[in-house]
Amino acid sequence: HLDMNGETTANIQPQLFERAISNVINNAIRHSPSGAEVYITLDGPKLQITNTQTTIDEMELTQLFTPFYRIDKSRNRSAGGSGLGLYIVKTILDAHKMRYFIENSENSVVFTINLNQT
Numbered sequence: 001h002l003d004m005n006g007e008t009t010a011n012i013q014p015q016l017f018e019r020a021i022s023n024v025i026n027n028a029i030r031h032s033p034s035g036a037e038v039y040i041t042l043d044g045p046k047l048q049i050t051n052t053q054t055t056i057d058e059m060e061l062t063q064l065f066t067p068f069y070r071i072d073k074s075r076n077r078s079a080g081g082s083g084l085g086l087y088i089v090k091t092i093l094d095a096h097k098m099r100y101f102i103e104n105s106e107n108s109v110v111f112t113i114n115l116n117q118t
Contacts, residue, residue, distance in 0.1 A: 001039045008045045010115040012096055020092040023085045024049050024111050031109075045115040055104040064102060065090040 010017075028038045028051035036053035056064070063069045068083040093100050097117040103110055 001037060003039065003041045005041075005043045008042065008115055010045070010096075010098075011117065016092045017096065020089045021047075021049075023089050027085060028109070028111070047113045047115055049111045050105070050108050052108045054109055055107065056102075056109055058104070061102060061104070 025038065025040065028049050031054065032038065032051040033053050036051060038052070039048070039050040041048045041050070064086050067087040069087075070083040090100075093113060099114040101112055103112075
């Protein structure tokens with residue numbers, strides 16, 4: 001689901017920023033159970049990607065941006081990637097001086113990016 005409320009501007013490097021957002025959206029889709037929904041919402045400078053019907057253990061949330069960290073400890077490539085995806089997102093968003101965080105909401109995971117550079 002896509003919901004864009006109004007317009008916002010941000011000084012970005014388009015290819016890098018697209019890679020970061022694409023990674024977050026792909027993660028939301030890949031790590032959602034069958035029948036879940038993914039919402040992409042832009043409200044002013046706040047961009048949120050929400051995937052429903054899932055949450056992440058609070059201890060795991062603090063590690064998600066660590067290189068090579070994967071929640072699935074089996075290292076089975078069919079269950080996910082290399083563990084670099086969110087680290088790459090972090091690196092790109094840090095380079096853009098954007099604030100971001102990931103948190104659980106009611107039966108969902110929400111990735112928030114403030115498009116205003118700090």
